[in-house]
Amino acid sequence: MDLKLGHYNKDGxxxxxxxxxxxVYTAPRLRELLIDLVNKNNYQLVVNMEKxxxxxxxxxxxxxxxxxxxxxxxxxxxxxxxxxxxxxxxxITGLTKVFGIHNTVDEAIEAxxxxx
Amino acid sequence: MATVEVTFxxxxxxxxxxxxxxxxxxxxxxxxxxxxxxxxxxxxxACSRAVEAHRRHCPAEPVKIEMTDQxxxxxxxxxxxxxxxxxxTGASAGANGHGLGQGAATLVQDADDAGIPAGxxxxxxxxxxxxxHVSSTSSGVSVRxxxxxxxxxxx
Numbered sequence: 001m002d003l004k005l006g007h008y009n010k011d012g013x014x015x016x017x018x019x020x021x022x023x024v025y026t027a028p029r030l031r032e033l034l035i036d037l038v039n040k041n042n043y044q045l046v047v048n049m050e051k052x053x054x055x056x057x058x059x060x061x062x063x064x065x066x067x068x069x070x071x072x073x074x075x076x077x078x079x080x081x082x083x084x085x086x087x088x089x090x091x092i093t094g095l096t097k098v099f100g101i102h103n104t105v106d107e108a109i110e111a112x113x114x115x116x
Numbered sequence: 117m118a119t120v121e122v123t124f125x126x127x128x129x130x131x132x133x134x135x136x137x138x139x140x141x142x143x144x145x146x147x148x149x150x151x152x153x154x155x156x157x158x159x160x161x162a163c164s165r166a167v168e169a170h171r172r173h174c175p176a177e178p179v180k181i182e183m184t185d186q187x188x189x190x191x192x193x194x195x196x197x198x199x200x201x202x203x204x205t206g207a208s209a210g211a212n213g214h215g216l217g218q219g220a221a222t223l224v225q226d227a228d229d230a231g232i233p234a235g236x237x238x239x240x241x242x243x244x245x246x247x248x249h250v251s252s253t254s255s256g257v258s259v260r261x262x263x264x265x266x267x268x269x270x271x
Contacts, residue, residue, distance in 0.1 A: 021132065023128075023132060023135075023164065024128040024164040024167065024168070025128035025131060054135075054156070056157060056160050056164060056237070057161055057164070057236050057237045057240050058237075060236075061236075088153075089157065089240065092240060092243035093236075093239075093240065093243075
């Protein structure tokens with residue numbers, strides 16, 4: 001399956017919905033979207049990965065790149081993910097310590113509000 | 117000992133195809149269903165690395181994957197033909213100074229617009245396959261990975 005991307009704003013936080021496979025072929029599209037959102041002054045991001053079927057290190061690199069960009073503006077990038085096969089690669093790489101990972105979009109939004 | 121061999125033009129779009137083929141052959145070879153996600157991810161990482169290397173050094177040359185059912189082990193070898201300066205043989209994935217050995221915070225620090233530092237994919241592979249061997253020569257890099265497989269199929 002290819003990659004489907006969408007985004008919307010909720011309570012001042014930009015939610016990015018990702019569906020499909022994030023790999024060396026599709027990851028550039030996600031990178032472009034994250035860069036575009038940051039360039040439009042969106043520094044509080046939540047990437048919803050509940051419908052992601054595959055994620056490799058290229059995809060991780062894009063998420064890390066997005067995190068660096070929003071942090072440069074005192075922002076944050078959190079993830080929504082409950083799928084064990086996706087969470088595994090975050091655990092292997094130690095990136096569970098870098099990203100806030102939540103069970104639902106609402107939970108991620110609440111966590112961001114508390115951080116403000 | 118049955119072998120499936122695939123060669124493909126080093127285009128990112130073909131990495132998905134390689135993953136799908138490897139997963140199908142692994143299933144056919146009796147690799148446990150619970151391990152198939154690991155096979156898919158590890159083969160994808162190895163192919164992504166090879167594609168990037170070919171695109172830099174030899175875009176006209178194909179990337180090769182060999183998948184062999186060796187009875188008790190399912191073996192995948194992903195080979196590129198990109199020249200490797202300072203090549204050595206017998207290096208193991210994850211021992212190259214990148215990826216899993218370093219802290220996640222350092223990883224974020226080192227990441228740039230091109231993503232996570234080169235070599236990180238190999239480190240991920242080492243975290244997925246229990247048997248990984250990387251051979252690097254002046255004519256390219258070969259990543260050999262294997263997983264346990266069930267009773268060999270004969271039909």
